Amino acid sequence: MLVLKKVVLDSIKSFVIKQRMRQIRKELSDINLEKVEKQIANVNWRTINAFKKFNIIKELKHSAENSPYYRDKIPELIKGINYKNALSIIPKLPFTTSAEVSVNSKQFLAVPKSEVAGLHFTYGTTGGKKTIYNTKRDLNLINYSYTLGFINCGIEKKDIAQIVYSFGVWQLAEYILSALRSVGIITIPTGNYVSFQDQEEYIEKFGTNVIFGTPSYVYNLSREIDLSTKVKANMKAILVGGEGLPEHRRKVIEEKLGGEVFINYGLNEFGGGIGSECKCHNGYHIFPNVIYEIIDPKTTEPVEREEYGELVLTSLRREAMPLIRYRTGDITRIIDGECDCGLKLPRIDQLKGRTDDRVVIGAAEKYYPIVFDKLFDSVDEIKDYWIEVVSENDRDSLKTYISARKPSEKLKAKILEKFYSLDSLKIDIETTKTVNKPEIIFIDKLPNSAKRRRLVDKRKFKT
Numbered sequence: 001m002l003v004l005k006k007v008v009l010d011s012i013k014s015f016v017i018k019q020r021m022r023q024i025r026k027e028l029s030d031i032n033l034e035k036v037e038k039q040i041a042n043v044n045w046r047t048i049n050a051f052k053k054f055n056i057i058k059e060l061k062h063s064a065e066n067s068p069y070y071r072d073k074i075p076e077l078i079k080g081i082n083y084k085n086a087l088s089i090i091p092k093l094p095f096t097t098s099a100e101v102s103v104n105s106k107q108f109l110a111v112p113k114s115e116v117a118g119l120h121f122t123y124g125t126t127g128g129k130k131t132i133y134n135t136k137r138d139l140n141l142i143n144y145s146y147t148l149g150f151i152n153c154g155i156e157k158k159d160i161a162q163i164v165y166s167f168g169v170w171q172l173a174e175y176i177l178s179a180l181r182s183v184g185i186i187t188i189p190t191g192n193y194v195s196f197q198d199q200e201e202y203i204e205k206f207g208t209n210v211i212f213g214t215p216s217y218v219y220n221l222s223r224e225i226d227l228s229t230k231v232k233a234n235m236k237a238i239l240v241g242g243e244g245l246p247e248h249r250r251k252v253i254e255e256k257l258g259g260e261v262f263i264n265y266g267l268n269e270f271g272g273g274i275g276s277e278c279k280c281h282n283g284y285h286i287f288p289n290v291i292y293e294i295i296d297p298k299t300t301e302p303v304e305r306e307e308y309g310e311l312v313l314t315s316l317r318r319e320a321m322p323l324i325r326y327r328t329g330d331i332t333r334i335i336d337g338e339c340d341c342g343l344k345l346p347r348i349d350q351l352k353g354r355t356d357d358r359v360v361i362g363a364a365e366k367y368y369p370i371v372f373d374k375l376f377d378s379v380d381e382i383k384d385y386w387i388e389v390v391s392e393n394d395r396d397s398l399k400t401y402i403s404a405r406k407p408s409e410k411l412k413a414k415i416l417e418k419f420y421s422l423d424s425l426k427i428d429i430e431t432t433k434t435v436n437k438p439e440i441i442f443i444d445k446l447p448n449s450a451k452r453r454r455l456v457d458k459r460k461f462k463t
């Protein structure tokens with residue numbers, strides 16, 4: 001009798017879960033902007049925590065059972081996981097690194113191949129490409145997380161968006177397009193392969209008032225086009241992501257294009273869409289599709305509250321490729337307290353940089369690419385630049401490729417002067433002699449890659 005009772009109860013339970021899942025799938029495939037806006041306005045710490053606990057149990061059990069990578073790493077550690085201890089178990093789990101995903105992405109695939117509905121790719125620290133798998137539901141969730149970003153930036157259904165990200169293997173542009181379509185916003189998908197003048201024409205013709213692109217592309221676009229007063233006044237928001245944005249560039253973009261710049265934080269390994277700035281522009285609100293921790297990158301111990309450290313993320317509700325305690329390499333900190341915008345989603349600060357992006361030049365000084373952005377943005381003639389760090393005669397050499405308005409010897413001297421204004425670099429060139437005098441090479445156009453790195457360490461690939 002007892003057994004029968006259990007069987008009946010179990011089947012009722014499974015029926016209810018299936019019904020609920022069907023309902024969620026339906027909700028996710030057709031996203032109602034106004035409805036999501038209301039949901040988000042109502043979240044608070046308690047609901048977020050409850051959501052996290054409920055979903056982390058499912059995520060960890062799913063990973064332990066179905067992910068070849070986690071199958072023998074976590075089952076023992078999550079034995080006895082329940083609603084009470086769910087969040088405290090996370091720090092006891094092992095980390096996942098970018099290198100592990102790039103060496104063999106497939107070992108993270110936790111569903112049968114037939115369930116995979118989409119792929120995208122991302123470069124790993126080891127130089128290899130990572131394959132990121134998504135089920136249909138994962139793709140819908142990606143749409144949903146981008147929608148949260150739209151709401152944060154005040155985007156409405158009546159807006160006209162233009163995507164100037166590159167379309168291709170990176171897939172960010174496609175995901176944004178898909179999310180905009182699923183909420184019903186007209187989008188002009190120009191990508192970044194048309195000329196700046198063509199972009200301008202599209203903006204003028206369709207009255208684009210929301211632009212999506214990488215900070216460097218949008219910055220260059222803003223300097224190359226002159227929008228009519230009417231279109232400029234109508235411009236609402238410029239959403240950038242994928243790279244850092246120095247504060248002075250934000251000002252230039254806002255002055256030249258009109259509208260307000262919002263920086264979004266995403267990670268390809270999670271399908272993008274992790275957090276976004278709100279109208280207060282004080283850090284990124286983190287969406288509830290991840291659990292975050294900040295650790296000391298050296299000791300891997302948690303840092304003190306509000307201290308800077310490396311962001312570690314655990315995915316929630318990812319079917320195809322759950323990632324547990326993934327080391328993002330991004331340096332940031334938690335911002336405590338409530339945001340003036342009223343949204344209760346927690347915040348992290350603007351990224352200080354990506355640990356992967358730092359390049360050691362000369363006598364062990366580490367440089368973030370942003371240092372060189374600041375250096376060259378003050379030279380008006382420079383349109384864009386790209387630095388390769390190579391090894392020559394046992395010294396570091398900075399091969400600096402410059403796209404300039406009027407290349408000249410005078411400009412070369414001006415650029416050199418900028419390099420020498422960095423004290424640490426000047427010392428390494430003149431005193432420690434670990435760095436050669438930078439070489440300036442004028443070129444017409446920089447290589448057109450989707451997410452360009454402006455500071456490239458070519459020495460890594462020699463060994």
Ligand SMILES: [Zn+2]
Pocket residue numbers: 278279280285339340341342343
């Ligand atoms: Zn806010």
